[in-house]
Amino acid sequence: MDLEFDDKMPIYLQIMDRIKMDIVMEKLRAKDKLPSVREMATQLKVNPNTLQRAYQELERLGIVYTQRGMGTFVGERENMVDNLKQEMAKEVMDSFILRMKRLGFTEEEIIENISKNIIEVKEHV
Amino acid sequence: MLNLIKFELRGRLLTILGICFTVIIGNLFLMTKVGSWQIAVPILSTFLGVGALVVMFISTLTLMSDYLYNDQGYLLFTLPQSGVSITASRLITAVFEISIVAIVSLFMFCLLDQGRMLNSVLQSNEIYELLYSILMYLWTIVSVLTFIYFCIVVGRIALKGKKIGKIGSFIIFFLLSIARNGLTMIISNFFPQMVELDSFTTISFNIGSTLFDIVTFVILFMATSYLLEHKLDL
């Protein structure tokens, strides 16, 4: 994980997003152990309580689970990865669609634009 | 408290050695002049010794002042040590330092006059007078230092600013000394009774003023400790 956080938003939410992303991208698989709160806090240079909160929230959402004395692990619920993927995709899409609408595009125009641009957009290595 | 003494003495090592070294070298030089300068030699040696003691004494006071006015105080006063512990350790360290210089000076003086003075003292068989002198020496240092420490601390707490604080301390010292001497005289006039140990020595002292001295010392010591622990603002 890199250290780029947006300080305008709660950091624990951003950490949660990172972990979710890692799960979706399969960098983290079911039953993988997450770094300890202390390790991660030092790496990211954030307060351990913030990490703790992120882990707790993820646990509440059923994405990870904690075993006393052992650590926090990625959950193994069926379809968890797919569900997460869908959730995160929806967030991205909703935000995109909203912004395109604000720019004045109609729904057909938005779809047209996507078809045109989809081949060109690549991840910069 | 022992730790305070330990660390302070370690820090003062250079100063102590420096002063002792000066005394030793000075006296060694005087030894080479025994033939030519004659009577001047022991006199100069005495001056040297007294001078060294004065320098040491003032250096001790400067150290106390440094703790109160400079950044070193942050280290000392954040320690979990009571005011009594700090005041006592300062006094003990000071007595130690001054005594070392005194012993070295005396020793060099004896070397210089080939032990003649020492001999006559030992032969006069005034052993109690000797012990009494040593006791008086220790008592004087401790009570005078406590008195001055008290004035320095009060000046520091009551007045703002280094210069004003130090001048204030001096004025307080001046006024308190007058008051103290005045009271001592009044008391010894009212209570002229003396303790005379004339069955075996020539030592005698006034009961009233001695008691007054002791009480004053205790009060000033406790007051200094209290102020250091509860009222000092760095």
Added chain:
Amino acid sequence: MYNILKAENLCKSYFNKKALQGVNLTIQQGKIVGLLGPNGSGKTTFLKIAAGILHPSAGQIVIDGQEPGVYTKGIVSYLPDTEYFLKWMKIKDAVQYFKDFYADFDEQKASELLKFMKLDVNSSIKSLSKGMKEKLKLTLVLSRKAKLYILDEPLGGVDPTAREKILDAIINNFSETSSMIITTHLVNDIERIFDEVAFINDGEIVLQGNAEELRQSKNKSIDELYREVFQ
């Protein structure tokens, strides 16, 4: 949640100025609190009172249930903004000093931290650069297993690489049984470490709260909030 420090209506006045005017602040166990404000706002005054080297004019402050005194000095580890080392000391003398006077001093942790900060025990303190002295101060302060750490501008006057190390040491030092109060005006570098922040101006707390909640509700970083409050 246990309050390690509780200040109620704390006031400190001097002849010509009121440094603190009724400060209310609580610090819970296991929390890192940022006390933020410009020079002269009263933050150093507050910290010195908590450290026991300054006495309040009015109001109350208790640490672990006691007023500042010999007991609290034994459980509070204070990093002042001054250079307070005795000039004759070498680093190992300073370590010995802390070890002798503080029952909660952890010698092992001190050597690990010294190694981490790349400080040599045999160097004399006089020969250290400003950055190295700051690192040494912090090493000694964090090597105590104190209940409350009071750090006055731990990042002050130090180059960015040293700052990194200092932040690392602070985060690593975190424990659920101890708390920290840190003042700084370099809010940007350190804001992610705070659980809570309190903004102080002219001797009064003008804003306080949980850092994450403030980010969420104001949609600003703590640094931006700081600039806004202190214009």
